[in-house]
Amino acid sequence: MIRGGAPRKTKAETAAEMLEAMIVNCEIAPGAVVPEADLMETLELGRTPVREALVRLSSENLVRLGRGGIVIPELNAMTMLKLLELREPIERLCIEKAAQRLDADDARRFREIRERLAPLPHDDRAGFMELLRQTHRALAEASKNEFILSSMKTTQGLSRRFWRYFATDDDQRYCTELYCALLDGLVSGDGAEPVRRSEELMRYLRRFTLRQMEDLA
Numbered sequence: 507m508i509r510g511g512a513p514r515k516t517k518a519e520t521a522a523e524m525l526e527a528m529i530v531n532c533e534i535a536p537g538a539v540v541p542e543a544d545l546m547e548t549l550e551l552g553r554t555p556v557r558e559a560l561v562r563l564s565s566e567n568l569v570r571l572g573r574g575g576i577v578i579p580e581l582n583a584m585t586m587l588k589l590l591e592l593r594e595p596i597e598r599l600c601i602e603k604a605a606q607r608l609d610a611d612d613a614r615r616f617r618e619i620r621e622r623l624a625p626l627p628h629d630d631r632a633g634f635m636e637l638l639r640q641t642h643r644a645l646a647e648a649s650k651n652e653f654i655l656s657s658m659k660t661t662q663g664l665s666r667r668f669w670r671y672f673a674t675d676d677d678q679r680y681c682t683e684l685y686c687a688l689l690d691g692l693v694s695g696d697g698a699e700p701v702r703r704s705e706e707l708m709r710y711l712r713r714f715t716l717r718q719m720e721d722l723a
Contacts, residue, residue: 518558521551525559526639529568529578530667531632539575568663579664583719586668590715593661594708597645600658601688601704604648605697612648613693619644620689623682628675634682635670641685648692669711672718680710 515523525545528534546556560576563569570577579585604612623637642662646655669677684707691699 517551517555518562521549521555521559522562524549525563526566526568526663527632527636529563530635530639530663530670532667532671534578536578536667536671537580538578539572540578541575545576563663566659566663567661568667581668581671583668583715583722586665586715587712587719589661589665590708590712593658593665596654596657596661597704597708598701600645600649600651600654601692601700602697603651603654604645605692605695605700607650608648608692608695612644615644616648616689616693620686620693623689624686626682628679628682631670631673631678634678635666638666638681638685641689665711668718669714672714677714681707684710 528548534540542553542556542560545560546553549556560569560571564571567579570579619637619641623634623641626633626637639662642658643655646658649655669681673681684703688700688703688707691697691703
């Protein structure tokens with residue numbers, strides 16, 4: 507670790523973050539089958555870090571590894587509803603523990619994310635998705651429970667991708683307000699407010715997913 511700074515990212519970590527962003531932002535189309543060599547060329551990284559990144563993303567349900575190439579999962583509303591069944595209790599527990607165990611570094615991190623999130627244009631999907639990824643990771647790390655962190659990883663990526671594909675500017679505006687209020691509650695020490703906002707978010711995501719299911723039908 508660099509003294510006074512953040513740990514240096516490995517090439518595999520860099521590859522995983524780049525690939526996750528490409529998948530979540532649908533730069534790689536849902537349902538696509540991508541040769542490993544194409545990913546190496548796009549990322550400008552070697553086989554080893556790319557393979558390590560793919561194994562990590564496979565454990566997070568963002569890719570499937572097959573002989574014919576890397577399979578990007580299709581968009582599926584029913585899968586999203588099942589993920590929400592798991593995500594809701596895990597996220598509630600995460601927020602409760604983050605509120606209980608919040609330290610000065612966590613509060614600073616939440617304030618920094620909120621300061622960048624609040625003024626973000628509501629049509630900047632890529633910027634919002636990156637801040638959302640940072641928010642979810644910051645919440646999980648603030649819980650001080652590595653099992654919560656690993657559990658959240660299995661649901662968050664696919665959930666973010668589904669929302670990203672169908673969301674409107676109004677959806678992003680609404681979610682921005684929810685997340686800002688959630689972060690404000692954590693920083694202020696109001697443990698009940700973040701939980702209320704998380705429950706509101708889950709109700710909204712369920713309605714959002716059902717609406718897409720009806721439209722797709």
